[in-house]
Amino acid sequence: MSSIVEQSNANEAHHGHHPAKGFKRWLYTTNHKDIGSLYLIFSLTMFLIGGAMAMVIRAELFQPGLQLVEPHFFNQMTTVHGLIMVFGAVMPAFTGLANWMVPLMIGAPDMALPRMNNWSFWILPFAFLILLASLFMPGGGPAFGWTFYAPLSTTYSNDNTALFVFAVHIMGISSIMGAINVIVTIVNLRAPGMTWMKLPLFVWTWLITAFLLIAVMPVLAGAVTMVLTDKYFATSFFDAAGGGDPVMFQHIFWFFGHPEVYIMILPAFGIISTIVPTFSRKKLFGYASMVYATSSIALLSFIVWAHHMFTTGMPVAGELFFMYATMLISVPTGVKVFNWVATMWKGSISFEVPMLFSIAFIVLFTLGGFSGLMLAITPADFQYHDTYFVVAHFHYVLVTGAIFSIMAGAYYWLPKWTGNMFNITLAKWHFWLSLVSVNVLFFPMHFVGLAGMPRRIPDYALQFADFNAIISIGGFAFGLSQLLFVAVVIKCARGGDKVPAKVWDGAEGLEWEVESPAPYHTFSTPPEIK
Amino acid sequence: MGKLTSTVWLVLIVFSQHVMANSQYNMRKGVTDISNNVYHLHMTIFLICCVIGVIVFAIMFWALIHHRKSKGAVPAQFHESTKVEILWTAIPFVILIAMAIPATKTLIAMEDASKADLTIKITGSQWKWHYEYMGEDVAFYSILSTPQDEIANLADKNPNYLLEVDKPLVLPINQKVRFLMTSDDVIHSWWVPDFAVKKDANPGFINETWTNINEEGIYRGQCAELCGKDHGFMPVVVEAKSQEDFNAWLADAKQAKQKAALADAALLDQTLPKEELMTLGEQVYMASCAGCHQPTGMGLPGVFPALKGSPIVLGDIKDHIDVVIHGRSGTAMQAFDKQLSIKQLAAVITYKRNAWGNDTGDVIQPSEIQAALDAEGEAN
Numbered sequence A: 001m002s003s004i005v006e007q008s009n010a011n012e013a014h015h016g017h018h019p020a021k022g023f024k025r026w027l028y029t030t031n032h033k034d035i036g037s038l039y040l041i042f043s044l045t046m047f048l049i050g051g052a053m054a055m056v057i058r059a060e061l062f063q064p065g066l067q068l069v070e071p072h073f074f075n076q077m078t079t080v081h082g083l084i085m086v087f088g089a090v091m092p093a094f095t096g097l098a099n100w101m102v103p104l105m106i107g108a109p110d111m112a113l114p115r116m117n118n119w120s121f122w123i124l125p126f127a128f129l130i131l132l133a134s135l136f137m138p139g140g141g142p143a144f145g146w147t148f149y150a151p152l153s154t155t156y157s158n159d160n161t162a163l164f165v166f167a168v169h170i171m172g173i174s175s176i177m178g179a180i181n182v183i184v185t186i187v188n189l190r191a192p193g194m195t196w197m198k199l200p201l202f203v204w205t206w207l208i209t210a211f212l213l214i215a216v217m218p219v220l221a222g223a224v225t226m227v228l229t230d231k232y233f234a235t236s237f238f239d240a241a242g243g244g245d246p247v248m249f250q251h252i253f254w255f256f257g258h259p260e261v262y263i264m265i266l267p268a269f270g271i272i273s274t275i276v277p278t279f280s281r282k283k284l285f286g287y288a289s290m291v292y293a294t295s296s297i298a299l300l301s302f303i304v305w306a307h308h309m310f311t312t313g314m315p316v317a318g319e320l321f322f323m324y325a326t327m328l329i330s331v332p333t334g335v336k337v338f339n340w341v342a343t344m345w346k347g348s349i350s351f352e353v354p355m356l357f358s359i360a361f362i363v364l365f366t367l368g369g370f371s372g373l374m375l376a377i378t379p380a381d382f383q384y385h386d387t388y389f390v391v392a393h394f395h396y397v398l399v400t401g402a403i404f405s406i407m408a409g410a411y412y413w414l415p416k417w418t419g420n421m422f423n424i425t426l427a428k429w430h431f432w433l434s435l436v437s438v439n440v441l442f443f444p445m446h447f448v449g450l451a452g453m454p455r456r457i458p459d460y461a462l463q464f465a466d467f468n469a470i471i472s473i474g475g476f477a478f479g480l481s482q483l484l485f486v487a488v489v490i491k492c493a494r495g496g497d498k499v500p501a502k503v504w505d506g507a508e509g510l511e512w513e514v515e516s517p518a519p520y521h522t523f524s525t526p527p528e529i530k
Numbered sequence B: 001m002g003k004l005t006s007t008v009w010l011v012l013i014v015f016s017q018h019v020m021a022n023s024q025y026n027m028r029k030g031v032t033d034i035s036n037n038v039y040h041l042h043m044t045i046f047l048i049c050c051v052i053g054v055i056v057f058a059i060m061f062w063a064l065i066h067h068r069k070s071k072g073a074v075p076a077q078f079h080e081s082t083k084v085e086i087l088w089t090a091i092p093f094v095i096l097i098a099m100a101i102p103a104t105k106t107l108i109a110m111e112d113a114s115k116a117d118l119t120i121k122i123t124g125s126q127w128k129w130h131y132e133y134m135g136e137d138v139a140f141y142s143i144l145s146t147p148q149d150e151i152a153n154l155a156d157k158n159p160n161y162l163l164e165v166d167k168p169l170v171l172p173i174n175q176k177v178r179f180l181m182t183s184d185d186v187i188h189s190w191w192v193p194d195f196a197v198k199k200d201a202n203p204g205f206i207n208e209t210w211t212n213i214n215e216e217g218i219y220r221g222q223c224a225e226l227c228g229k230d231h232g233f234m235p236v237v238v239e240a241k242s243q244e245d246f247n248a249w250l251a252d253a254k255q256a257k258q259k260a261a262l263a264d265a266a267l268l269d270q271t272l273p274k275e276e277l278m279t280l281g282e283q284v285y286m287a288s289c290a291g292c293h294q295p296t297g298m299g300l301p302g303v304f305p306a307l308k309g310s311p312i313v314l315g316d317i318k319d320h321i322d323v324v325i326h327g328r329s330g331t332a333m334q335a336f337d338k339q340l341s342i343k344q345l346a347a348v349i350t351y352k353r354n355a356w357g358n359d360t361g362d363v364i365q366p367s368e369i370q371a372a373l374d375a376e377g378e379a380n
Helices: A002-015 A021-030 A030-062 A071-106 A114-122 A124-136 A161-188 A200-231 A246-263 A266-280 A289-305 A316-344 A355-378 A376-386 A388-418 A424-451 A462-494 B001-022 B033-067 B082-108 B244-266 B274-293 B317-326 B344-355 B366-379
Strands: B116-123 B128-133 B138-142 B169-172 B177-183 B188-192 B197-201 B207-211 B217-223 B234-243
Touching: A002 B033, A021 A030, A030 A071, A030 A114, A030 A124, A030 A388, A030 A462, A030 B169, A071 A124, A071 A266, A071 A388, A071 B001, A114 A124, A114 A161, A124 A161, A124 B001, A124 B366, A161 A200, A161 B366, A200 A246, A200 A266, A200 A289, A246 A289, A246 A424, A246 B244, A266 A289, A266 A355, A266 A388, A289 A316, A316 A355, A316 B033, A316 B138, A355 A376, A355 A424, A355 B033, A376 A424, A376 A462, A376 B197, A388 A424, A424 A462, B033 B082, B116 B169, B116 B197, B138 B188, B138 B197, B138 B244, B177 B188, B177 B197, B188 B234, B197 B207, B244 B344, B244 B366, B274 B344, B317 B344, B317 B366, B344 B366
Parallel strands: B116 B177, B169 B234
Antiparallel strands: B116 B128, B128 B138, B177 B207, B188 B197, B188 B217, B217 B234
């Protein structure tokens, strides 16, 4: 064992500060920038695959009646679309941004555990390969929704459920390793003088997110394992006939699921809190209160899970508790929005592409927050639950929330990564087309949901037809608009106007002190923070 | 600023009146006291959110317009203000309490199912509802009645497309009706928007909820919990009648049940012709079996087995009858002994054994089904 370690150390020393050539560079890399890029490219690929599935869904729902796909395949599309977007697109994108930016922001030479970093990325493609492969097997892929409620996912699922279970296991292991790496890096590798209350907010939000990941990914692993044994080994965790309880599945799932929601939005808060001050040329209004708000959202996220389950039949006391706790989350979330607005107030604002996405984020995420508050009100939730109103809500917080923040972050740091300015005209087209189409796509969903259209149905009653046609048109437009983003990224990676170290005149932070593109190795000697 | 706010208000008021009037855009007021309360709760929260949104975004857009670098804005240096931060934590908190009070009241009222006049047991199964009038000896399945041709776009869709059933649940108005919900297989959720009633039907457990309908009419809803392939095809239809009409309906239903029992008894001595059984069998197959095993009898590979060339269908008749009437535990195959009459069972089994090239030539008579059911009774 020791000889292997020595050998590989020797290899590294031999190759010195230059990356290896070709495919091996990427396969063997332990460099946080390479791994960050891998995560981001992977995430973009998954975003396009998951998006293609959404296009199938929207094409089928364009008109009432069954046109293109069978209901069983439709259910596979909604399920795998959800799994891919959550575990394949949003989470790896944030991990990619963390890999790239956390060491640069805290003045560390790399992530603390570079070999584990390589692993946590490279097992991911296999997880999704397994998941996607199941779609092509007899019986098809998972068709029980990304929430895989038992017993639909156990007794009544198809034979390929084991593939789904193992894919989720691998995704979970990857996330946990990524989270451990982030925590160890932030705790141990901060540059001298970088005290906790000097940490950039993106680093703070990721630190808190990493703790959430470590807390809840094992719970998800437990849930899928129980599904596995219930289905294949005759256990009865979720089967009343053997003393189990199908509702217990939902408690376990949402104990993971609700913190998971914040895992996908806290780093977004960090990105927006970085970009808004830059283009307002003014300090973030309340740094400390942002840190405290993020922490309280994270803590509250553990005691609100059953608001996803108000219709399962809970005692009134339980319903009241989860209603109040959920409503409470809007307080720290409000603090964040007020902070961003106060930061812009009396600033010197300009509208570069990252700022455009950030402003859209603030407005549209808040809209999703409002519908979230409405959903918290239990009596009203009985009417909203499992309708398109919910679909509208979580797409506002995840697409115009999480995804828009990722786009904002990508445009913000792309020049730092590549050394080139992206094509601004094309990027602005991407923004405006996305902004309009995403609202055509998701806004009418509120209406069809309130009017009574359940989610996860392949066909619907005639009164929902007009809105569904509009929604589908918005969907196709939004999907196609994202190809512009791909074009912008590829063009920018290939060349463009060279940028200085400090790409944006109002930007602050260590990442803007290294040259652009960021050299392969940075901060080999730690900078001194005053 | 004043002008802008008043314009926004005007738009909001006009818009909200428009949506209030039109159930294509908004939640329905419904036909129960509870559903009215829920509707008003919904509108109150919605308007509060709108007001907060308008204020916050008015401030933000004001800044975006007036504090632009291109207009020569010089950034101010202020940050952190304990006073402001306490204020914007405290105010939302007070608003939340104001929202929580009516919500709590409505919720407590919704969860009180005591002192009911009538109890209905609702059982979900893939993909139909079963209604049992407790203590009345009336029970039936309620299945989607939209023709397959309409779903497949081969015929024009009728106005109640996907929201129509063969036998609706009939309820009296102005009576407190308690629902007990459960399921035979996966989790379903029984939802009628006009009552503001949505409750999960969990297999192995019983949930409780209630309604009290104010107006006669037909009310339509759908299953709201993903329950497999045909989740989108299990509607709920409730027909609310006056007490007299309801009583008359109930009496008719009981009588029809007795007649059916007599007809079944008469069948035991008859030998039905194959053609009749095949015709009826095809109808029953399309309504009860084709959802999984497909109209072609080919099933869905890896999910639902094919019946064409199936060893059970081509094998021993007794085993075949056994699977159909008792189902297969641990799979999606349901027990059909309580869902279909002995004539229907005989017809559908005959159909399966002769359709799609199975051509066994077997003809199963209702008496054989009855014998299988009786044998089970003796065994117990």
